[in-house]
Amino acid sequence: MPLWASAQTGHQRIAEENTIRTAIRERHRGGVTVDVASDEAVQMVIDANLPAEEHAAFRPKGRRR
Incomplete structure (x- = not known):
């Protein structure tokens, strides 16, 4: 998991894997x-x-502040 990813619970991480x-x-x-x-x-x-809420297409573009 990249360092800039949002925090996940153990259950969410296991479900993704x-x-x-x-x-x-x-x-x-x-x-x-x-x-x-x-x-x-x-x-x-x-x-x-x-x-869907984690997909790159739905993230705001540009630099984060």
Whole structure:
């Protein structure tokens, strides 16, 4: 988790990790080899499974004050 990310409870962190693991398992079943996936592809999977309020598209743009 990056240092600038918002604080999470243990339950939220575990739920996020389980979501990522589930997405990777589904990709494996579909024939996608995650071991050779590009960083961009992996980031897309992670972003697709983030709650909407945490997604980068909904964050304010520009410099934070």
